[in-house]
Amino acid sequence: xxxxxxxxxxxxxxxxxxxxxxxxxxxxxxxxxxxxxxxxxxxxxxxxxxxxxxxxxxxxxxxxxxxxxxxxxxxxxxxxxxxxxxxxxxx
Amino acid sequence: xxxxxxxxxxxxxxxxxxxxxxxxxxxxxxxxxxxxxxxxxxxxxxxxxxxxxxxxxxxxxxxxxxxxxxxxxxxxxxxxxxxxxxxxxxxxxxxxxxxxxxxxxxxxxxxxxxxxxxxxxxxxxxxxxxxxx
Numbered sequence: 001x002x003x004x005x006x007x008x009x010x011x012x013x014x015x016x017x018x019x020x021x022x023x024x025x026x027x028x029x030x031x032x033x034x035x036x037x038x039x040x041x042x043x044x045x046x047x048x049x050x051x052x053x054x055x056x057x058x059x060x061x062x063x064x065x066x067x068x069x070x071x072x073x074x075x076x077x078x079x080x081x082x083x084x085x086x087x088x089x090x091x
Numbered sequence: 092x093x094x095x096x097x098x099x100x101x102x103x104x105x106x107x108x109x110x111x112x113x114x115x116x117x118x119x120x121x122x123x124x125x126x127x128x129x130x131x132x133x134x135x136x137x138x139x140x141x142x143x144x145x146x147x148x149x150x151x152x153x154x155x156x157x158x159x160x161x162x163x164x165x166x167x168x169x170x171x172x173x174x175x176x177x178x179x180x181x182x183x184x185x186x187x188x189x190x191x192x193x194x195x196x197x198x199x200x201x202x203x204x205x206x207x208x209x210x211x212x213x214x215x216x217x218x219x220x221x222x223x224x
Contacts, residue, residue, distance in 0.1 A: 041189045042160045042209050048186040062187050 002028075005076045011054060012037075012072075015046050028073045036071075044069065057082045095146060099155065103129035106139035107178075110146045116182040118147040122196070124174040132170035136204050137161060140194035143180040144210055148190050156190065156210035164206030174198050188212040 009023035016039070030036045033044070044065060051057040057079065059065055068078035095110055110120040122139035124132045141158040149156055170176065176196040183191045188211060195205040 041187060041211065042191075045184060045186045045189045045191055045209070049184045049191070052184075059186070065187065 002076065004079060005072050008072055008075055008079070011050055012047070015050050016043055026072060028076075029071050031071055032069060032075070047075075051079070055079055055083065056086070095142065097153070098142060098145075103127065104138070105142065106135045107142040107146070110143055112147065112150075116147070118143050118180050120146070120178050120180070122176045122178065124170050124172055124176070126172045132172075132174075133166050133204075136166070136170055136176055136196060137164060137206060137208070139176070140178055140180055140192070140196070140206065141208055141210065143178055144182070144190070144192040144194070144208065147180060147182055147192070148185070148210065149212070154212070156212045158208065159189070159211040160209035162207040162209075164204075164208075166204045168203055170198075170203065174203075176203065183207070 005028055006023050009026045012018070012026070013021050013023065026037065033039045039047075047069060048059045048065070051059055064078075068074050093110075095105060095107060098105055106122050107120045108123065110118055112118050120139065120143040122136055124135070128135050130138070138158070145156055176198055178194055178196045180192050180194040183193055185191070190210045190212070191207065192210070193205075193207050195202055197203065
């Protein structure tokens, strides 16, 4: 399993308090909202807080969340791109 | 009219009083436990924190929000008639119309209650059900 995807699954399980769930129980492409894991708007806020505290990524734009919070795969891609963008940014 | 006075739930359901904003993300206020309280005092105390959070986030817009979640709430001892709880409520984060606050309450300088809670600003219900983001 991709290390970043596994880490994101572990963080979600911990922060959203999914009891008796392991990273293996979450498929990379399962929808996080609306079916799938069934996350709600409070969980979306917790994901935003998690991205800021764990990766230093600030998400202020709701459309960015709509586009990138579909699944673990899309979330991992989003994190990779944002971290790469920050590394390329001039100091 | 103060923002607290504009709340749809008035006495006996308005738990918070003496709200004072202390910065962009913090508000202080009081809940006085009385024998005539309409709900158990612990519930009133959490409601007071939520009302203060609402005052912090929405008073400038003259709008209101719904208490949508409570997390990690701990009450150290029974809250009794005559207790005056002084609350400090801080806005932790907000996103997409959902706001997360942390609050703690002290009686005579001793912390007796703490918790995290969420307020949801009104959005179209059908739209929110289709897409929580």
